[in-house]
Every structure is written in structure tokens, then in C-alpha cells.
Amino acid sequence: MVLSEIVTSGPDFFYLAPWVVFFPVIGLLINIIFGGRMGEKAIGTVASTASGLTFVVAVLLVLSLRAHPEGATIPLAEWIAIGDLQIDWAFRVDTLSVTMMMVVGGVGTLIHIYAIGYMHEDVRYKNDPGRYQRFFVFFNLFIAAMMILVSGDNYLMLFVGWEGVGLCSYLLIGFWYDKDTLGRYSIDNAQAGKKAFITNRIGDFGFLIAGFLMFWAFKSVQFDTVFEAAHHIAETQTGMILAITLFMLLGVAGKSAQIPLFVWLPDAMAGPTPVSALIHAATMVTAGVYLVARSAPLYTLVPAAQGTVALVGGITALFAATIAVGQYDIKKVLAYSTISQLGFMVAAVGMGAFVAGMFHLVTHAFFKALLFLSAGSVILGVERGHHHAAHGHHDEHDDHAHDHEEVFDPGDMRNMGGMRKTMPVTFWLYLSGTVALAGIFPFAGFWSKDEILAEASALNFTVYILLAIAAFFTAFYMGRQIWMVFFGEPKHEAAEHAEESPPVMTVPLMVLAALSILGGALNLPGVGTFTHWLEHTYDKFSAMHLHHGEFNLTVAITSTVLALVAIGISWMLYGRKPQTQGQPDPLKRILGPIFTGMENKWWIDELYWAVILNPYIVIARFTADVIDWRFWHDWFHDKVIAGSFQWFSRTFLDSWVDQRGIDGFANGLAEGTKELAQRLSGIQTGFVRNYALSVFIGVVVILGYLILQ
């Protein structure tokens, strides 16, 4: 690109778009091929660089978009072309996709860097020589898949990324594939990964069906073609768009952990903390929100679908928030918080507040990544402290569980307390994330959440109520967490001896913290930078009118007050009178069985086991063992077909024959049949007169027939 051109017409780097996928792929290939001979740092650096380069590309694309806001489509190759079906590998550059690229590339790079330190420090799992290579290959693969997801120019390419990130999620959740979350040998982590993948596949099923419907209605799955024709189709084929959008919602529910498919996300915390931050908080899980935002021209055509989406989001937001209140694991709280926040976003895009939803997506990526990574820092700190306390010195272990009979859970908040002293940096980082999430003015979360609430109050009051209560709970459980973890007295010697994390981990966190604090500036009321930015994408389709969220002071004040009250209550319960070890949760006293429900995630997992999984396993076993094998294979094919055939041949036509087990087919022949065969005996008796009789009878029958005829 000649400089003069850039000056005159603005930069045009659209052609670089495919590199958002190529860089991470190159990175992972380098690590696959040479990773075995490279050190930990080198592997991490290669991966981080690859990720960083995608961010650079994303920045260049932003610059280009500022000059050419209409964006571009960069075709790469033809993919599937059968008859009417034409699907290309093509990259779409517009403000919406580039926003996602920025988030993925930016937050992704920071987490990559963090992970270099974290993976080294994840002391429980040390001495797995391949872990760095494996981890960063998967991580880069994730970036590549996520980039495909956000940059695809058609639904199928989006689906490629969609399933690709699911795969990475599977691999990374089960990263410590032979352990459980506490480091004991177990299949649990792998199980959690599988649960995530399969739950996601259920969502993907919806996505696929939506795709099929779309193809047969529009004869295309390319975004522009579909969106342009949407109006026409909505008029001619009633219900078609509704069906497409609702099936798509199933996909959204899977990927973005909405009711009824949210169950995988809490279990996904089995993965290393950077994974939770990157995949299960900042990026992958927001894919569903992106999908709805991307499909806005479809959703806006069918209010019924919009209402459903919004309701699903609202209910999920509240439901998950209640569960978060009852959790003890530091990451589980954040996991349910994520589900809840995703509910906010889904509700927003469902209502048609696409900007608000996307805005919250971005800010949430900042502060939730920050919270997860800080939580990881806390866990590692506690872990180090535990080590220190147990041995008084650092030595390398093969495995923690072997050393201690009593299993120590470094993620359990009931073991923590007073850690603001031992881990001050982490404390401040965590706190900035918390206030952002709780929606305290003027942190990022305040602006984005408030925009959603404001829109909801105008568009869908039911959802507004749900979300407002959810926001209250959000502030409450975050407050609870802060008090339990960082204030009061250490409830375990591990917390007492906790140590601060190294800069390679904390520095990226500081960047994220800064973003969490200042992120609201992206779309300040009245300025609306982000709104205008996204408008470029949405205005293309004259059919849809983008909502310009109005700042609503009442709503803002209400929610701020709610948040402060919630934090206050949490202080009353957890902060004022710090708990001691072994003491039951104060809420339990107050809420009783309701809290038990929260603690046990409202038994949703158990419900699914009882209603879906166990029946499937039982049916599968029954089909396999009884129907297919015993009935169909052994009984019908072997006994009925083969057996009766032999029985027939022996019983009626032959005398005794000692049939030794040449043929397995005869195995089915029961003893009783043999007896019968002997009793009835054969015709071939060896007596010549019987033979003559047979001839004679033949003659008589034939002649009889001929004469009577």
C-alpha cells in the first residue's frame, strides 16, 4: 500500500482479513512441528505473537473501516458448490465482525501472555512435558476458529468456526485429561469436556436445521443474500423466518450457555483458568450473541422470535445469578455470573438492542476475563501458600494428590480470606473487575449494562424486571466473593501463606483492568461512538432500523442503587462479621431451602440426567444388548433363520448326524431340537424297501394327480 494512497483515500487493509485466521494457524503449525524441541517460553511466545498479529490485523481493519465504513468481502476460495448451493470461504469485514476480531485478538493476546506464566505456575500439574505445546496449539487453534466464526461471510463458515471453537473448548476443558479439578486421577475433566461438546452439539443441531431451512427458503446461506431477501420471504412464507430464528436460538442457547443448555459452562471450569477466561467468558460463549446480532435483519422481522430470545436471556440472567449466590468455588461463581451476563446480552440482542448487547459483550470480555484471570492468580497464590505451609520449602512434585491424603481445594472460597494483604495486586485487579461487573458508576459495566436495562425498560418490561433483579444479585454475589476472599481472616493456612503472582501474569491483567475501568467510554450516552460504528453494518439493510439507546436516568439510578444495596447486604452478611472455617453460609440461615437450591444449582444437572441422559443410556444399552444383539443377532438371525433352517433339514429330511461344531451357525440349535430330530428320524433309513416305497409313493401321487386332473 502506497503511503500517498493511504493519505488520500484512507488505509485499505481489507485484503489482510484472512490473516486473522492464517496467523494463528501458522503459529500452531510451528508449535506442532517444532514445539517438541522448543522451550516453554518459546512456545508461549510463538503462540502469543501469532495471536498478537491477529490483533494487529484487526487494528488495521479498524483503521480501514474508518476510511471505508462499508467494509468489504474478501473471497478466498470456493468451498462447497452443488447445484444451487454455493458456499465460499470468504471473509467479511464490517464493523460488527471487526469489533469481534478486536475483542478476540486483543483479549486473546493478553490471555495468551498471561497463560505463559500461568501454565508454568499451575503447580498441581507440573512435569507434564508436553503441556505447553499442547496448550498453546489448542489456544491458537481456538483463536483461528473464533476468527473464522466472526469473520465468515456466510452461515456455514460461521458454523465452521462455531463447531471449531466448540472443539477447542472440549480439548481445553479436558486439558488435564487424566485428572479432576482437584488434581486427583479421574475422568472428571474429560467428562466435563465431553459434556460441553455434546451440549453444544445439541445447539449446533438447531443451527444446522436453521441453515437447512434457510437454504431451502433463500437458496443461499450467504449473509447479504439472505438479509436482502428476508423481507420478501417473510411475506411469502409465513413462519419460515420464525422457524429459522427459533432454531438458531437453540444454537445460541448451546453456545452462549442459555437455558436450557447452560449446564455445560459451570463444568467447563475444569479447564485451566486462562481457558475459562478466554473461551468461557470473553469470546466463545459470546458467539451466540454475535450470531443474533449478525442475524439482526432476520430477527427484527419476527417479533415473536425476538420476544422469545429476550425472555430466554432474561430468565437465564436471573436464574444463573441466583445460583451464583450459592456457590463456594471462586470460578464457579464467575461461571454462573458469566451465564447470567450472557443472559443480559442475549436479552439485549433479542429485544433488538443490538448495540447495547454488543457493547456489553465487549465490556464483559474485559472485566470477566480480568476476573477469571485474577481468580486464577488467587488460586495459584493459595496453591503456593498451601505448598509453603505444607512443606516450608518449594520442591517439585510429580503430583500433588500423592503427597497429601487430604485433598485441598485451592479454589474454595471457604478456605480463603484476608488475601488483600497477601496478594495486593491481585486484590486491586479483582476489585476493579468486580465493580465493573456489579455495574458501579463509572466503570465499564455500568454503561453497558445500563444501556441494556434502559432499552429493556422501553422495549420489554418483563425482561427489564428480570434483568434488574439479576443485576441486584450480580452485585450481591460479587460483593460476597470479595468479602469472602479478600477480607476477614484467612480461614486456612494456605490463604495465610498465599503469594503474589509474577508480572507475566499481572501485567496483562492491568491492561484488562484499565479496559474494565475505562471501557464505558466506547459508547458514552450522547456520544455513541460504538453505536455509530455499528450502524455502518446495520444500515446496509434498509429493512431494519437500529435502536438508538437513550440514556435513561431513572433506570441508571435505580440500578446503581440496587447494586449498592446488594453490596451493602453482602457486607452485612459476609464482610461485617467474617466467617470462620466450617461455619455454614450465613445466607443458609436466612433463606433455608432456597439457598440449598442455589447451592445445588437447582438440581438442573440431576434433572437432565434423570430425564435425558439416563434414559438415553438405558435405551442405548437396551437397544444394543437386547434388541440388536440378543433379539436381532442371536435370536432372530442365528436361531430363527439359521437354526430353523438346520432344524428343518435335520428333523424332516435326515436321520441322526453328529454335527460337530464346525459351524457357529449351528450353535443356536438347542438340545431339544436335536432330540426331536432323532425322534422323528429321517427317511434315509438305509432300507432298500423304504426307498422303493418312496419311488412307489411318488408314482402313485403323480399318477393320482394326473388322473384326477
Place this chain on the structure above:
Amino acid sequence: MLPISYYVGLSAILFSIGALGVLIRRNAIIIFMSIELMLNAANLAFVAFARAHEALSGQVFVFFVMTVAAAEVAVGLALIVTIFRNKQSIDVDQMSSLKG
């Protein structure tokens, strides 16, 4: 003159007697004699038909049958004798080691 059907009827009866003899008797020689009876029943029919049709070929056939029967007798008796040497019996029911 007797009608032709009488001769044919007689031959049919003789033939049936022969066939039944084969089925009923156990002595190989008697079975063989019964077969001869069947052949001779056929001969009777031949002669009768030859007369009815005034065709000579029927009577020629009779000669052939008689010749062949003689040949069969030679072979048959030889076989029976060999078996008798071996088993001291010509009861066909004792010759049932081959079966199944």
C-alpha cells in the same frame, strides 16, 4: 374275442402285484422275481397293444425286454451270491449300513 382293455387290466394288476412284492418282501431273490413280474406285465401289455394296433414293434419290444431281463438276472444273481458269501443272508433289511 376279449377286448383289449382286459389284457391291459390284467397287465396292470400283474404290474401292481410285482411292485407290491418289491415293497413287501425282504428276500432279495423274491424281490427280484417281483421285478421280473413287473417286466412281464409290461410284456403282456406290449403284446396286447401290438395286437390291437397290428404293429409288430410291440412284439419286438417283448423280445428285447426278455433279453434284457435275462441279462439283469445274470448280474443280479451274481450280486446276490456275492453278498450271501459275505453276510450269509440275502435279507435286504440287513443291508442298511449305508444311511443318513
Place this chain on the structure above:
Amino acid sequence: MNPVLHPLTLVTFFPLLGVFVLLFIQPERKNAQRWTALITSLITFGISMWLLAEFNAKDPDLQMEINLPWIQVAGWNISYYLGVDGLSILLVLLTTFLTPISILSTWTAIEDRVRDFMLFFLLLEVGMTGVFLAQDLFLFYVFWEFTLVPMYFLIGIWGGPNRMYAAIKFFLYTMAGSLLMLLAILWLGIYQGTFSVPELIAKGGIPADIQLWLFLAFAAAFAIKVPMWPLHSWLPDAHVEAPTAGSVILAGVLLKMGTYGFVRFNIPLFPVAAVKVAPWMALLAVIGIIYGAAVSYAQKDIKKLVAYSSVSHLGFVMLGLFALNPQGIQGGILQMINHGLSTGALFLLVGMIYEQTHTRDFAVYGGLWKLTPIYGTLMLIVVLSSMGLPGLNGFVGEFAILLGAFGSAAIGSPWYAGFAAIGVILAAVYLLYMFQKMFLGPEGSVVEEVKKLGHSIKDLNKREIVTLVPILVLIFWIGLYPKPFFALIAPAVDKLVAAVQSAAAVAMY
């Protein structure tokens, strides 16, 4: 062109040269036998590449035809008629591609009667290639039945403990169907006066009710071979007992002969019947998909799981073929290749570990990834390919099939494809279950068992990697850039679809 040096004749019968050479190698010289077989099959593959180079992808008709009168007396009209078109070219390539790979996989696995093994294997290749190339029904039937014999021996001699049972069952089941097809072939020969497939198609004009009977007779042979639910009972036995290479070829190519038969004979020869029964075939296919997936999940034996997964996967193929639209049929044909690659690779991989552990029981496996990272990675890729992860080959085929079936006029309802799509979920369930049981979690008892035998479980060696890499390359290639493959299939399929539609339309009025 000289009929002997004709590319189609060569690609079909070249392995016979290897058979001939093998006959003169002493039984003790096992390596010489292995190399002979491998080189023969590689040259055959080379010839098939030549075939591909000569192939004109734009031509929807049969190409490189060789049509010599064979038995043309007494009202017989049998020709030595070979030809290749878009419907078969990929399957021929698949055959010549998988054969050397399978032979390579037996290098250390087969120690007993190597010569006989290689002999039967090469004979099998002749039969399979012939099936895909024959354009005369008589010739086709000859090849079709001929494949039974070597496979029968591969299972029966080198198979597992219950091999005789499995071998006989395999033979009888497939023959049962074939014989009904034989009658239908004869019917065509008598009343249409020719056995040449293109001529029969051109002639057409079979009344609808008779078409139905003939269709069913042909379908009997093919459906058993595929195998379609509920005729699959022979498959788990055959797969479980067969030696690895046998399983690879069985799953990779032999089953495709069934699906290929549908697309080559049933649909074009009896278009009216095909349209009429399409919903029923789709129903059976969908039942097979779900049933196969559910039954797979409940297996305790690794090979059985993979075997039942074939029932499920080939259900997809059948569903696609009977969508009777370009998407469905092209997807179906591509999925035949995909299944050949993925399931072939699965059997290879299972065979590789079986060689070390001598057990296929899930219960004893676990945590192998730590010991065998390369093996685990390759298995993961193949598993993902098999479950239809986008970006890998399985997805392209499954997507096209489901898409085609979803809007198929012949099937008439999107519900079939909708239910079939559930199979995609269930595939993930049983395949991840398998992967998890073998590779994840703590180390299984098999590790100790193997240690007791005095050696530890080793990762793949170079030969094994070389065996697998070509398949993996294709897995990615088809997944990311299937265009060249579709380009080969498309014209022939379009022609087929047009012919079916016009024939069905004529029949309606």
C-alpha cells in the same frame, strides 16, 4: 486402444500380475511377498492416477469405455464393458488408495500365511475395482460375487476367535441378497434384451409395477451390503472378527459397493420406483442413523463400536442418495469416500493398538494419550472427521446430504433430515465416549497388562504414521477444499438427477 492396455482393464486386472508373481515366491520369504503386494497395489494406484488424469471432469457420461462382445450367442448379449464416470471415479480411486494402505498396515500384524493373505487381498482389489467399473450387468455380477470369496477368506483365516462364524455369515448374507439381484438382472436381460447398463437406461420403458419389483430385488443385494437397517446383523460380526486390513477394506470399500449399486443401478434403471420408495428408503436410513448411533454408544468392544458407527454413517449416505437431488446425491457420493477414509482410518488405528494390547475391551483402556501422544492426536483427528466436524471431510458430506434430504421433493418431508441431524449429535456422543475411554482419564489396566508381558505401550512407529498420513491429508483436503472432488462428481450426478426427474414426471402423467 489395445483392450489389454486399456487403462480400465489395466487398473482392474493389474493386481492379477502381483498374484501371479506371488505364486512363485516361496512361502518363507514373507517380506518379499509383502513388498510384491505393496508394489503391485502402488502401481495399481499409479494407474488409477493415470485414469484420473485422462478423466474429463466435465463430461457427464461414461468415459474411456471399453466395450467388447463377450458372450453374444443364443440371445445373450453380454459384453466386456467397462467405463468410468463421475459416479464411480472416486470410488475406484478410493479402492486403489486404500489397498496399499491396508497392505502396509499388515506388515507386522499378519505373520501367518502371508502369501495367501496378499493373494486374497490383491484378488479382492480386482473384484472391487471391477464392481465400480463394470457397465454390463453380467460382468458387474461376476465382480460383485467374486469379491465375496477373498473377503470370506480374509475374515475366516486371519480373523479373530469367532472368525468362521463371521465369515460364513458374511458370505451367506451378502449372497442371499445377490441372488435376488441375479434374478432381476436376468429379467432385464430377457425382456430388455441387453445387459449393458447405459443401453438399459436409454431403453427404459419398464412398467412402474415391475420397476418396483426389480428395484426391490436389486435393493435386496445392495441394502444387505450397505448394510441398511435392519439387515446389518452380519456387519458387527464381520468387522469384529476380521483382521485390521480386512476391516479397513470392508468398511472402506466393500460397503460402498452397496451404496454405489443404488446410485449406479437402482436409481437410473428404475427411476419411477426410486421416486416411489424414496420416503421408505429415507425412513430406513434415518432409523439406521439413530439406531446405529445408539447401539454404538452401548458397545464394550472398540471394533464393534466402529462397526455400528458404519450403520449410522451409511444411513446418511442412503438418505442423501434417496434425496434424489444434486445436493443429496453428491453429498452421498462424497460421504462414501469420507466414510471410507474416516472409518478406514479408525479401523487402522484400532488395529495398531490392538497389535500391542490384544484386547478391544473398553474397560481396560484409559489415559493412553500420555503414553502415545501421536497416536492420540491422529485418533482425535479421525474421530472428529468421523463425527463431522466442519473443516474436516465428514462435515462436507453430511452437510450436503442433510441439506439435500431436508428439501428433497422425493422424500417429501424435512422431518427425515431433521431426525437424521440428531444422529450428528449422537455421533459426537459415541465417538467422544470412545476417545475418552481410550485416551483420557487415568491410565487403564491395559498399561499394566502390557507391562507384564515385558514391553510397554509404544507410540506409532514410522511405518504406521506413513500408513495414516495419506488418509489424514485427504481428510483435511476434502474438509477444506472439496471442490475438486465435487467437480468430478457433479456432471454425472446432474445428469442422473435430470434423468430421474424426467422419468418420474413422465410416469406421473
Place this chain on the structure above:
Amino acid sequence: MTTTDFLSILPITILVAWASILLLVDVFTNKQKWLTPLLAAIGLTVTLAFSITQSGNAYAGFNGMVVVDGFTSFLNVLFAISGLAGIALAYDYNKRMGLERGEYYVLLLFSVSGMMLMAAAADLIVVFLALELLSIPLYVLAGFARPKLDSEEAALKYFLLGAFAGGFVVYGVALAFGATGSTALGEIMAAVNTGTADMTLLLIGSALILVGFGFKVAVVPFQMWTPDVYHGAPSAVTAFMAVGAKAAGFAALLRVFVAALPTLYEELVPVMWVLAALTMFVGNIVAIAQSNIKRMLAYSSIAHAGYIFMALVAFGQQAVAPDAVAAALFYLLAYAVTNFGAWSVVIALEKAEGKGLQLDDYAGLGRKYPALAAAMLVFMLSFTGIPPTLGFVGKFFLFRIVLEAGFVWLAIIGVLTSLISAYYYLRVLVIMYMRDGEPEISSPVLLKLTTGLTAVGTVVLSIVAVPLFQWASQAVMKLF
């Protein structure tokens, strides 16, 4: 006697004369045991050569009592080859079993001459004579292994039942004669056509003839002698008998029913249909239960008779009948080649005192004697009807005729029973290849040659089947 008369029975004359000379030669050669078989073979070769030169010609002799046409010369070649195979199989076998007596070859020649006469017969008198001429030597041959009881028992059973069935033939001929006033096939047909015949009598007579020859070719329910006789008789004899007697029986059936009695088609077709179906079923199913290879092959031969009988069912359809005859002849040829091959393997494994005849004795053959096992594999596949073997082509031809004649269900029964047959043929393969054992064989050159030639023939002739097809299709019957 004209030249035509002379020529028409020349092959038969040669054989009979040659056999009589051999009888004398045998008496005077005690030491040179090889001489008689050699001379017998020479005689058969001469006959074979003459039969081949005869093909393409068509003429009648003795006022139409004997005809030479394509049908005859095809069968003559088949019979001559069967005779040669019978000698090749017997030469070493007899030595091994202690049966080295020259009469064997003489009797064989007589029987072959009877078969040839059967193929040429166009008069029921000749048919009857031929029947007896081929049967009586076979009775003796079946008991040739005397004093072995099995052999004697087989001979007696064969003899008594054969004579019994012969009685039906004679009586049937008598009735046919009574109905039409002639025994010449041409005149019978003429009488039917002119309406002078008593159709009821003719029908009954023809049914009796059908029974008699049904016995000879072993059609259910007249098959019961077959397993016992095949089992008891020396294997070489069985092999010869299984081909020769069956082919001769079919020759007579085809000649009589296709050429002379097509008008009885309507009445007889259900009978024949049922006989064919029953035969295929019973033969194949009972074969499964056999553990002795000779008995198994005996049932197999019954089953194959059933297949060939399917062609006969179409005897009255003018359009189909010529092809049906050709199909039957072709199948007979395929059956002959395969059968001789299979029996040659049986003979290679058979030991004195009846050992080596159980299926289990074949265990390990594939490993120890791969060539022999491969040959047996080919024969079993051919019996099953798996390509590329003669058996497959033969079945293809047969089923085609059956379908063409409109007997769809008969064809379905045919293929179903083929499937059943696969089961027991495969079992032989299972045992040979998949079980371990230490079989012993004795396979001298002549036997090896037979096995090899038949195995190669079974495969190669199926691929280059055109000449055979042409030959069989030209083998149409003519009546003068």
C-alpha cells in the same frame, strides 16, 4: 444296413467292439496292468475324436431309431470325456484300493456306449436298451470293491432299485405304445398331432417314463438310492456315475419330452415343477447335515439334478425349449467338469478302509497342500455358483431360461436353494482353510492332471464361454 445307419452308431460300435477286445486282452495280460486302461483310454479317445468330427452333421439311421444331431454329438463328447475322466480317476485309485482288475475298464466302456446310445436314441426301444446297457455295467461297477460290504450293499441297492425303476420305464413305454401304436418318437408325435393317440394312456405312460428316468437322474422322491450308492461305490465309479448316468438320464428325458411329447406340457408341467423344486430343496438341505464328503457330494448331485430339471420344466414351450435344452446341456457340462474335479480331490484324500472321507479329514489342507485346496475351492465355488466359474455361468443360463419360461417362483426357489447350498460348500472351505490338521494325500500324476485340468477348466471356460455356449446352443434335437 446303409452307410448312414453304420455311421449313426459308429461311436457305439467302436466302443462295444473295443470293449469286447479288451475283455480278451485283459485275460491274457496278467502282468501289464497298465495295458487295459491305456487301451480303454485309446478307444475312448478315438470315439471322442469321431464324435467331434461328427458334430455339425445330422442324420438318422435304422429308419429313425437312431439319430445323430447336435444334441447327440454334444453328449457323445461329454460321455467320452467322462469315460476318460473315469479312467484317469480310477487308474491309481484302483491300485491303491486293491481293485486293480481289468474288467473295470471294460465295464466302463460298455456303460459309456450305453450312454451314447441313449443320446442317439429316437425310439423308445432303443431308449430302453440304452438304459439297460448303461445301467447293468454300473451295477457291477458299484459293487466292484467286493468283498467290501459297503460296496456290495451299494451295488445291490442300486441294482434292485434300478431294476424296479426300469420296470416303470418298460411299462410306461408299453402304455405309450398302446396309446400311439408306435415306439418311435417321431411317430408318437405324429400320432398325437393327428389325434389318433389315446391321450390319457399316453399321459400315464409318459409319467411312468418320467419316473423311471427321474430315478436315473436322482430327482426327489426317486433319489433315495443316490447317497447310499455314491457312498458305497468306489469313489472313481461314483464320480463317473454321477456325471455319466445323470447326463444320460437327462438325455433321455430331454429327447423324449421335448422332442416327442410337448403336447403333454399343460398336464405335466405342475408335476415337473414340483419335482424340480423338491429336488433342489431336499438335495441342498439334507446335504448340510452330512459329515461324509461322499454323501455330501451325493446330495449335492441330487441338488444339481434339480437345477437341470428346471430346464426340463419348460419342455413344452416352443420358443424356449431349444434354449432350455442348450442350458441343460451347458449345465451338465459345467457340472461334469466340476464334479470330476471335486471327486478327484476326494480320491486324493481317500485311503483304504474308507478313511479320509470325513469332512474333518480335510482340515489343514489349505496350509499343507495349497494347490489341491485351491482346486477344491474352485470346485466348491463352482458348485455354489460363484463367479468366475463354470457353475456360475451354467446357473446364469439356467435361471435365465426359467425366467424366460415364466417360472419366476421356481427361479426364486432355485436361487434360495443355491444360497442354502453355499452353506455346506463353504463348510468344506472352512475346514480346509480355517482349521488345523495334518491331512495326507496321495496324488499321482494322472490324478493331479485331472484335478488341475478340471480346476483350470472350471475357471477359464467360464471366462471364454462363448464356444461352449455356441456348441450347446447348436445342440438342438432333430427328429426324422
